[in-house]
Amino acid sequence: MKQAPAIAEELASNNIGMCGTVSSRRKGMPKGLTKEQLPLRKGDEPVFMRKGKMVACAWNDTKRLTMLSTLHGSTCVRKHIRTKHTPSGFREINRPVCVDVYNSFMGGVDTADQRMKTYLFPHRSRKWYSRIFNAILSISMVNAHIIYCHCTAAPHKTLKVFVQDVVTALLEGHSWKETNKGRKSSSLGDLPGRLTECHFIRKTDAYPDCVVCSDRTRPKGRRQTPYECKQCDVALCAVPCFERYHTIKDYKKCHLDE
Known part of the structure; x- marks a missing residue:
């Protein structure tokens, strides 16, 4: 693929002019216009280099740029531009003609x-x-x-809004919802903590009634146990009441039905 200076030279040989920005590191560009060889600051005068009909220009206004032209020379135009660094609010600069023409017809x-x-x-x-x-x-x-x-009748719609509308239209009817495996979160929210949390058993010195199997209303229905749930702070037989209490919602009914 031909580089910019080679293209400009070939176009100039066919009486076709060219003017535009170009990287200073392109093959065929003068090395003296690179940032390392030519450090420019804002407000410095433009620097020109010529080879035949081609004129290369390095200039730093709001930012550094390098121009290549076969239509213009090394002339500049005086421009009166706005600035906030002077009392009058304006400053004068020497802008290369190639830059001025490029901005007008870009x-x-x-x-x-x-x-x-x-x-x-x-x-x-x-x-x-x-x-x-x-x-x-x-x-x-x-x-x-x-x-x-x-x-359309919406000539002022920005490109951002237009892209968003296109993406929304393409995704309409083709999106899917991810399903969570296992028990649904809505059902977990209705359950007590003893059925959803991690609980542990411990032994105590007292012998209270088991909340699952003890029933003083029945003959010989009292059941005492030295164990309790550490988190729930209720007395439970180690087997099988501790497991029933933490896995069955209506643990009393389940025990009485046996």
């Missing part, structure tokens, strides 16, 4: 790239075809948004 690829980078799909991948697919998807969304704004 469009097409530059505008498309600007719109794409606003809401890029955040899918990173080391595979080249995945990056190409995501780029095509982003371009398609931008083009669809432009067509939608021209063909």
Whole structure:
């Protein structure tokens, strides 16, 4: 694939001009315009280098940029711009003509790239075809948004809202709910803690009545036990009342039915 200086030179040989931004590290660009060789600060004068019809320019205004042009020379225009660092609220700068013309006629690829980078799909991948697919998807969304704004009565819908509406429409009717295995949380909320928590048995010095099997209303129905639940603080026979008390909701009825 040809680099930007090679493309500019070939276009110039066919009497076709070119002007645009370019990376200073591109093959064929002068090494003297790199950040390491030429540190520029905001407000510094632009630096030009020429080779034949090609003119390379490095300039730092709000940020550093490198331009390549076969249409312009090393001339600058005086511009009066706003600033908050001076009492008058304005300052004068020397802007390269190539930058001034580029800003006036910028469009097409530059505008498309600007719109794409606003809401890029955040899918990173080391595979080249995945990056190409995501780029095509982003371009398609931008083009669809432009067509939608021209063909509908909602020309002011932003790209963000448009993408959200497209995603919602694609997912409608195709989403699913994850089901939790086991006992449902709603039924667990209606159960006492003794049936859902982890409890332990311990031995005491006293012999109170067991809350499960002891029934003084029946002949010889009293049952005493030295064991109790540590968390519930109730007397329970070790076997089988402790297990029944912590696994059966109506433990008294279950015992009387036996």
